[in-house]
Amino acid sequence: MIVHIVAGGPERFLTDFEEYETETKIKWIGVDRGTNYLMERGIHPDMAIGDFDSISKETLHALKDKNIHLLKYPSEKDETDMELALQHALKLKPEIIRIFGATGGRLDHFLANIQLFSVSAEKDPSISIMIIDQKNEIEIKNPGTFEIKKSSAKPYISFVPVTKMVENLTLEGFKYPLKNRHIFFGSTLCISNELIYDFGTYSFTNGILLVIRSCDD
Structure with a gap:
């Protein structure tokens, strides 16, 4: 199984998802605004995580209509939305986790994510964790x-x-x-x-x- 996590970083840095849609056994997780990015591209996530303040009402209604698993958290919490998404992804025991929408925005989030992914990779070496955007592919x-x-x-x-x-x-x-x-x-x-x-x-x-x-x- 492969898990794709789409976060809410600047949309212009997103790579084309089409090259990954032909793969089998993919589960998509939308992280807050990242859920918008998926729905706009015709990809229905298996799970959406966040406080959903940055998701349009149309997207939220569409998610509920399609019975997509929504995990809503308060905006003020100890973990970031990305950490919560990664925790759920790791529970699925995939071979690969690819993260999109995690670059090009706030540096504090990016650096925290690098540390978070590195610790996760060390805990479970069997899972390959990658961060992908238009210009970069980072693998831990x-x-x-x-x-x-x-x-x-x-x-x-x-x-x-x-x-x-x-x-x-x-x-x-x-x-x-x-x-x-x-x-x-x-x-x-x-x-x-x-x-x-x-x-x-x-x-x-x-x-x-x-x-x-x-x-x-």
Whole structure:
């Protein structure tokens, strides 16, 4: 199963959902204004979460008419709407969680989300958590060896430690290769790399890593 969470960040940063609609066993979760984005694109979420202050009356009526599971919370609470959505997504035990609409808006929310997703990935390494917008694809990775495919749409690849240190990072098939390097939090050594072959690999033995694929245009 794959879970897609659509948050209420600026709409202009959303990627096209059509490329994901052909996948099977997808559950969509709308987070407050993100529910509007889904409904406007003809996608009926399996669940909608938030205080719903930013959802149009038409959308709210449509959600109720279609018996979509609504989880309404007060605007003043200890958790953000995204944290609540992620908690529900994790309970479904999916293979992949993709988050849309989580970039391009408030930096405090974005940074909090990165921390939140990193902690969740560490607790359950079997679930791949990704943040996607028009220019970036961010994946939170636990230790292991991974193959990565060259992409003309997002040619630049950066590796950013989330933990104090990522140990024994090795990059093969890249313009700037590495061999068993320890990368400390705050290092810019692995920013803006590129693949020189159709496929490459990266591996590390300890820590949590953000793998960011991006483009300039």
